[in-house]
Amino acid sequence: xxxxxxxxxxxxxxxxxxxxxxxxxxxxxxxxxxxxxxxxxxxxxxxxxxxxxxxxxxxxxxxxxxxxxxxxxxxxxxxxxxxxxxxxxxxxxxxxxxxxxxxxxxxxxxxx
Amino acid sequence: xxxxxxxxxxxxxxxxxxxxxxxxxxxxxxxxxxxxxxxxxxxxxxxxxxxxxxxxxxxxxxxxxxxxxxxxxxxxxxxxxxxxxxxxxxxxxxxxxxxxxxxxxxxxxxxxx
Numbered sequence: 001x002x003x004x005x006x007x008x009x010x011x012x013x014x015x016x017x018x019x020x021x022x023x024x025x026x027x028x029x030x031x032x033x034x035x036x037x038x039x040x041x042x043x044x045x046x047x048x049x050x051x052x053x054x055x056x057x058x059x060x061x062x063x064x065x066x067x068x069x070x071x072x073x074x075x076x077x078x079x080x081x082x083x084x085x086x087x088x089x090x091x092x093x094x095x096x097x098x099x100x101x102x103x104x105x106x107x108x109x110x111x112x
Numbered sequence: 113x114x115x116x117x118x119x120x121x122x123x124x125x126x127x128x129x130x131x132x133x134x135x136x137x138x139x140x141x142x143x144x145x146x147x148x149x150x151x152x153x154x155x156x157x158x159x160x161x162x163x164x165x166x167x168x169x170x171x172x173x174x175x176x177x178x179x180x181x182x183x184x185x186x187x188x189x190x191x192x193x194x195x196x197x198x199x200x201x202x203x204x205x206x207x208x209x210x211x212x213x214x215x216x217x218x219x220x221x222x223x224x225x
């Protein structure tokens with residue numbers, strides 16, 4: 001069972017570079033989420049999607065864009081990376097009928 | 113907006129000690145409450161949940177009771193093991209589940225043999 005797969009697992013970027021984080025789920029879940037985890041801050045919601053072709057902003061959306069072109073994939077983009085975006089990024093998914101989230105194992109991003 | 117406050121860590125306990133991690137919440141409606149656990153190097157996993165007042169969620173020896181009068185959902189375990197060392201997150205969502213989970217800041221637990 002793959003569940004939620006995040007790629008890459010680790011990445012180092014230089015300030016100003018761009019990149020895309022990929023989240024893929026094979027459980028046919030409608031809802032998908034991107035969170036960032038920072039020391040002492042817990043998890044904060046960046047963007048989320050309640051279905052293919054739909055996205056919405058979370059608590060900390062600035063500097064990020066997302067796309068949900070296919071139901072199973074949720075992409076998180078950084079157009080111009082900043083050191084403040086150094087974090088661990090987690091993707092999660094769920095069905096509308098369930099309130100339990102399935103999380104990926106995370107992407108550790110460092111911006112230098 | 114809705115928020116969750118949980119006790120600051122880290123918490124260090126000896127094996128077989130009693131564990132309490134406090135969690136209180138602020139919500140405009142009548143939320144569902146959750147505890148998630150994150151083991152080193154992994155993503156979060158649902159540990160237990162409760163959806164209405166006085167409900168008790170339980171799993172793997174952990175328990176938490178939904179207390180509406182005190183807006184609390186404290187996590188307890190009678191006898192911790194080294195394998196319980198992890199970060200624990202309290203979280204809430206509205207009853208409909210339409211709003212994303214709101215997490216507390218997490219409490220790191222270390223259990224020593």
